[in-house]
Amino acid sequence: xxxxxxxxxxxxxxxxxxREIAITAVNALSYFGEMNVEVRGNSVELHSKDxxxxxxxxxxxxKELLNIKVSGGxxxxxxxxxxxxxxKKSRVVASKIEALQSYADLTKEFIDHLPELSAxxxxxxxxxxxxxxxxxxxxxxxxxxxEFYEGLLTYGKPYFSxxxxxxxxxxxALLASGLAVAYTGYIKFVTTPKIxxxxxxFASIVSIELAELFEGVRIKVTIPYxxxxxxxxxxxxxxxxxxxxxxxxxxSLARLFEDYEPPREHIYFRxxxxxxxxxxxxxxxxxxxxxxxxIFEFLDRIxxxxxxxxxxxxxxxxSRAGIDARASKILNAITYLYEAIHGAKDTAFTAYYxxxxxxxxxxxxxxxxxxxxxxxxVRALVPIGVKT
Numbered sequence: 044x045x046x047x048x049x050x051x052x053x054x055x056x057x058x059x060x061x062r063e064i065a066i067t068a069v070n071a072l073s074y075f076g077e078m079n080v081e082v083r084g085n086s087v088e089l090h091s092k093d094x095x096x097x098x099x100x101x102x103x104x105x106k107e108l109l110n111i112k113v114s115g116g117x118x119x120x121x122x123x124x125x126x127x128x129x130x131k132k133s134r135v136v137a138s139k140i141e142a143l144q145s146y147a148d149l150t151k152e153f154i155d156h157l158p159e160l161s162a163x164x165x166x167x168x169x170x171x172x173x174x175x176x177x178x179x180x181x182x183x184x185x186x187x188x189x190e191f192y193e194g195l196l197t198y199g200k201p202y203f204s205x206x207x208x209x210x211x212x213x214x215x216a217l218l219a220s221g222l223a224v225a226y227t228g229y230i231k232f233v234t235t236p237k238i239x240x241x242x243x244x245f246a247s248i249v250s251i252e253l254a255e256l257f258e259g260v261r262i263k264v265t266i267p268y269x270x271x272x273x274x275x276x277x278x279x280x281x282x283x284x285x286x287x288x289x290x291x292x293x294x295s296l297a298r299l300f301e302d303y304e305p306p307r308e309h310i311y312f313r314x315x316x317x318x319x320x321x322x323x324x325x326x327x328x329x330x331x332x333x334x335x336x337x338i339f340e341f342l343d344r345i346x347x348x349x350x351x352x353x354x355x356x357x358x359x360x361x362s363r364a365g366i367d368a369r370a371s372k373i374l375n376a377i378t379y380l381y382e383a384i385h386g387a388k389d390t391a392f393t394a395y396y397x398x399x400x401x402x403x404x405x406x407x408x409x410x411x412x413x414x415x416x417x418x419x420x421v422r423a424l425v426p427i428g429v430k431t
Contacts, residue, residue: 048090048091048092048094049088049089049090049091049094050088050089050094050160050161050163050164050165051086051087051088051164051165051166052065052069052086052087052088052089052164052165052217053085053086053165053166053167054066054085054086054087054167055167055174055176056174058190059190060187060189060190060232060234060315060326061183061187061208061218062236063221063225063234063235063236063313063315064187064218064221064222064225064232064234065217065218065221066221066234066235066236066237066238067220067221067224067225067234067235068217068218068219068220068221068224069087069089069238070224070235070238070239070245071101071104071105071220071221071223071224071245072089072097072098072101072157072220073089073239073242073245074104074242074245074246074249075100075101075103075104075105075295076089076091076097076098076100076101076104077091077097077100077242078090078091078094078097078101079091080238082238087238094161095158095161098157098158098160098161099157099158101157101220102154102155102157102158103295104295104296105154105157105220105223105224106151106154106155106223107293107295107296108223108224108249108296109147109150109151109154109223111253111256111291111292111293111296112147112223112226112227112256113147115256115257117147117226117227117228117229117256118228118229119145119146119147119226119229120145120146120186120229120230120319121144121145121146122143122144122145122146122148122149123184123185123186125182125185126149126182126184126185126186127140127143129181129182130143130149130181132180132181133180133181133212133215134212135152135153135156135212135215135216136149136152136153139152146184146186146222146226147226149184149219150219150222150223150226151219152219153212153215153216153218153219154216154219154220154223156212156216157216157220159212159213159216160213160216160217163177163213165177165213165214165217172206172207173206173207173208173209174206174207174208174209175209175210176208176209176210176211176214177210177211177212177213177214178211179209179210179211180209180210180211180212181209181210181211181215182207182208182209183208183209183210184215185323185324186222186324187218188208188323188324189315189317189324189325189326190326191206221234224249224252227252227255227256228261230316230317230318230319230324231314231315231316231317232314232315232317233248233252233312233313233314233315234312234313234315235248235312235313236312236313239310240309242302243302243303243304244306244309244310246298246299246300246302246303247276247279247302247303247304247305247306247310248306248310248312249299250279250285250299250300250302250303251272251275251276251279251306253288253292253296253299253300254275254278254279254288255271255272255275257288257291258275260359260362261362262358262359262361262362263316263362264361264364264374265328265330266377266378266381267358267361267374267377268314268330268332269332269338269381270338270358270377270380270381271355271358271359272332273334273335273338273339273342274342274351274354274355274358275355276305276306276334276339277305277339277342277343277351278348278351278355279300279303279305280303280304280305281348284348285300285301285303286300288300305339306334307334307336307339308333308334308335308336310334311331311332311333311334312331312332313329313330313331313332314328314329314330314332315328315329316328316329335384335385337384337385337386338384341384341423341424342423344422344423345419345420345423346419347415347416347419349413349416350412350413350415350416350419350420353411353412353413353416354412354416354420356411357373357377357401357411357412358377360373360404360411361373361374361377369403369404372400372403372404373400373404375396375400376396376397376400376401379392379393379396379397380393380397380424383424384424390424390425393424394420394421394424397420397421398412398417398421401417
């Protein structure tokens, strides 16, 4: 295979958020550019019969995805003042620094230069206390340096001494591709930490991400979020539900929904939640969303689309847990439900507690479940109790 038909990408070290963004980018380029991926140890190769054309297709798909997120009201943090200084060394954005306001602006500028990767090999090298990506002209943007500040999730790992990471324009173009996919809200990321075996797996993950955006829901507590994502994944299996979301999408992005297939345990994504104190970005939480067969079986037993919608609305109410007393009770009920689905809680008590909380909320003037739906949820729990 000739040189101009492949891109060699050496991956950054394990444990870095930067590595996950790079892998997410590879999965995105493979999907939107219709390129084959080959894993070679700690490196990957992207292959195409016409690499420049494939990268151009990937650029358009990623720009459309980014535009959907921005137009959908997704707020991006402003570019850190330190980054504005180092980006003056970039030939891509040096003349536009003052006009760039947010990391969305920066991401868009570098995605535009994706086709230039067709003549590149993205190397990783080490020089004393520096990790160099490519020629290493610029410092790593602050938004991606979450491992190196006190108070984060895994402080000091995988390194036990200070290390400086530097990169060049080609690497920034690759990472911009990952950011366009991974950024899902202020300040949250959804990454694909492994090279996916099929492009349909990527389509499934991004379809769920987009559906969540269109739903306009921000669920911050882990267990309700896990159930909510599974319900979205289950509903997206229905052609009518997918079609209702593709109305807002371009033809290119609508294909993501056409390629969707209900995920199972063989694929997962990872969420990263950050905070920013006007100086540094720190990671607050990191969660793996592993698609569980037991949850899908529970949702399949409920079956009824209307009932799944009611359960989804019930979960949404947990977004005010800790502020609203009713929301905190609903959070407890959802936690019981999640644990019962996995056989860790008594199903009879869970069914009683769930219906009691829903009934109490209904008496306050809001009907959460129809009687039929409540009965279906209870019956869906019964086989779990029998198995355990």
